Amino acid sequence: MASVKVKFRASSVADREGRLYYQIMHNRVTRQINSGHKLLPSEWAALRAGLLRPDCKPRHAYLVALKSRIAEDIARLECIISRLEHTGESYTAGDVVARYLTPSDAGGFFSFARSLVGQLRQIGKIRTGERYTTVLNSFERFRRNTEVSWDEMDSDLMIEYETYLKSRGVCPNTSSYYMRGLRAIYNRAVEKKMTVQRDPFKYVYTGIGKTVKRAVPLKVIRQIRDLDLALFSAMDFARDIFMFSFYTRGMSFIDMAYLKKKDLQNGILSYRRQKTGQQLFVKWEKPMQEIVDKYDTNATPYLLPVIRDMHADARRQYKNAAHLVNDKLKKLGERLGLDIPLTSYVARHGWASIAKDRNIPLAIISEAMGHDSEKTTRIYLASLDTSAVDKANSRILKAL
Known part of the structure; x- marks a missing residue:
């Protein structure tokens, strides 16, 4: 099974930021991915040791965010490796890198969700498939029919979507219905290791409020x-x-x-x-x-x-x-x-x-x-x- 490590390459110029990269090793073959993140050697040492002092302003917030981003990147790479292992077919370190670097439009949230709806219909779960379709239609209108990569599926996007629904007069219970449907699809993707669990729905309303039922005499x-x-x-x-x-x-x-x-x-x-x-x-x-x-x-x-x-x-x-x-x-x-x-x-x-x-x-x-x-x-x-x-x-x- 392939392994992933975080590496640091110091700058050849003193007191200049070095670069972080990810090393993928499989069957004794090594490949690298440039993370796009930069930091000083002292910061890299502190990051590795878990010693991020709040007094290192203004870099403390950056380093905390960087630590979180690295964890997400590693988790994504591990998901890719897990999916490749799951196929039972041979693969290379280069395949892992290629999947990581390939735009996820062909394998994003909507692609997975539509495939899931098709599977539900095949096994006779028509009502669940219809529910997911209704939810996806609303979310696609919000996204203007553009794919959502797994990296984009975070709490910020869901807050934006909730705001969009409110601006169109959608009531809280209907908004919650959409969010719970998206959450169910997302959790299935996590189970299948299509993505890592980022809890994108933690700041939006997913409850069920009491509705007013009216009767006539x-x-x-x-x-x-x-x-x-x-x-x-x-x-x-x-x-x-x-x-x-x-x-x-x-x-x-x-x-x-x-x-x-x-x-x-x-x-x-x-x-x-x-x-x-x-x-x-x-x-x-x-x-x-x-x-x-x-x-x-x-x-x-x-x-x-x-x-x-x-x-x-x-x-x-x-x-x-x-x-x-x-x-x-x-x-x-x-x-x-x-x-x-x-x-x-x-x-x-x-x-x-x-x-x-x-x-x-x-x-x-x-x-x-x-x-x-x-x-x-x-x-x-x-x-x-x-x-x-x-x-x-x-x-x-x-x-x-």
Whole structure:
């Protein structure tokens, strides 16, 4: 296995800076790489001995930064050697030098990430691949479609990216979503020894803040149900999807999209949640059947007309339909004068909130929502309803 050493070549002129270089040795053959760093012989001695005194200003800061840079260069060289060893093929010291000096555009972050997405798709991890693609698209817009070398992937770049996202009105949770996706890709690269761990995400927000979930009361659900949308077929379909979700205790759009006719047997609709894999059973009711009867799905095995073409990609059809439905629901909500954006998920929020208002036991709501525990349901309901707190605040203000 090749070895790496840091060497110093003193200047032939007294009191002049010498040069640092890296020595690569493999199979008794030696090659050198000019580090580009200069320092005095006394500084080299102090650096080797680890004696960097704070009183050697103004050179102390430079020497501390130089020590860190040398460590990064050595780590990068060791990564290159490790990758060459991993191939199992023979290589030379010159190969190590060539890889170190070659611009990393062909093997940078984006190149690795796109390759990773392709691998995920091949093994059936479609949703993870889609998530990484969304994250990469945003990061590439920031970089104006230019490759990011592994040396550039540091905390400064991530701070710049976070600032870029803020300047475009991206909310903290979305920014965190992008950062966590990039971090996951980066950590995979570290595992594969494509780069060294520089903790580029340590100064950016990667948490998950509490989002405000809004529900609508039963009165609004009735208004949505009773709207005459005969002249607006796309909006009518979006309304039907919303109501079907409400009728089925807040079924998510992806679960509705993949419902099959065989899932409905003997008056019971059974399905597994795409998110958790949990199996749920719903008693089939008349309003559910009325929605199904409105649409012709004879050419497909699906219960609802979301995935219509059996020769096209099912997931793409689902995603396109989800975008269309939520766009039309937003317009429908504006038409009703709602103070919140109407989406398919509001049906789920609404069902849970209305169930709570009707004093349905927490255990029943938890089972209906497909939550893994009542604690999850309690947190979920608390995020939907702040009326008790609002009433308390009103009473205090009136007492002033």
